[in-house]
């Protein structure tokens with residue numbers, strides 16, 4: 001067992017940090033941090049992230065990806081501001097999903113510009129009445145000659161308002177057990193599809209949208225595997241996404257820890273720096289413990305995935321633990337600042353609003369608990 005990053009991994013981490021400071025931050029600085037980033041700016045950022053291999057990190061070089069290990073991907077991912085991390089994950093994991101199910105012809109049709117970061121994509125599964133149980137999807141696709149017709153409404157879709165194509169999870173009504181789910185690629189310039197951004201409390205430079213499909217017609221070639229290989233898709237997407245999401249939370253909590261440590265050294269009360277008071281040191285120690293344990297658990301889950309282990313339980317555990325511990329860490333860092341913790345000028349309010357978004361995507365903490373429980377007991381408590 002070796003808890004040190006290798007020389008190569010330290011280099012990967014350093015070059016990701018440098019790329020963020022040199023190439024990405026200047027683009028972000030030109031835009032309002034409380035408004036969704038314009039598509040042109042996101043494409044400019046994607047052109048830099050592509051050079052780091054982030055457009056298709058989960059696919060091998062032979063398949064057009066960067067062939068990165070999930071752990072190395074996580075080391076880079078942790079350096080991204082979380083709104084961008086969520087956008088990258090929405091894009092690259094949709095590429096992985098399309099790749100897993102598409103024919104060679106379909107790959108050639110949809111993937112080259114996505115690999116290059118010249119086009120953006122995302123997945124639309126959640127609906128107003130369907131969240132934690134995606135098997136209940138009601139957005140309907142029916143065949144009509146050489147076309148497919150989609151009707152329904154999707155919610156909370158990452159990237160949808162800046163995407164060129166969306167991978168939409170639809171039901172074709174061929175049975176009622178959930179095996180009838182089909183993925184359909186829709187180009188967003190389709191006149192019978194309407195995308196509306198949803199205002200949220202955090203991750204404000206990101207893009208979460210509602211999509212309405214009203215007799216939306218696409219060519220029949222735009223659909224993949226009628227039943228799909230759910231287990232394989234699960235392994236290459238959700239089990240990877242969850243620890244990555246935990247690392248996005250860790251990014252925020254680390255920032256909060258850094259701010260609290262500096263403040264504790266500067267602010268004086270009762271004649272000395274507050275960092276010299278024992279209970280403030282306890283707060284700092286608790287924050288650091290939450291940051292370090294979150295990071296290690298997420299790395300551990302990603303490493304297990306790289307080793308080909310069965311990771312349903314550990315991936316669920318990593319995301320639930322990290323998003324909870326990091327939310328607490330940010331809150332404690334605010335507390336170290338006293339009233340200044342709630343002042344906008346410290347920037348802690350943004351960390352707090354952002355971290356609160358992360359226990360929800362790719363399964364809520366309750367669902368993750370049940371996944372872990374199912375792994376432990378062999379019994380599913382979902383239904």
Ligand SMILES: Cc1cc2nc3c(=O)[nH]c(=O)nc-3n(C[C@H](O)[C@H](O)[C@H](O)COP(=O)(O)OP(=O)(O)OC[C@H]3O[C@@H](n4cnc5c(N)ncnc54)[C@H](O)[C@@H]3O)c2cc1C
Nearest residue numbers: 123124125126130131132156157158360361362363364366
């Ligand atoms: C930042 C972000 C990005 C997202 N990106 C996407 C995306 O790209 N594409 C997409 O399709 N969706 C996306 N989502 C949506 C996300 O996947 C859903 O919000 C999530 O699956 C939960 O669904 P819901 O909001 O409908 O909550 P619900 O399923 O309605 O759950 C409400 C509450 O009930 C609890 N609950 C539900 N079932 C159970 C149970 N069996 N036992 C105990 N408690 C239960 C939940 O934990 C939760 O607390 C995103 C969401 C966020 C916040």
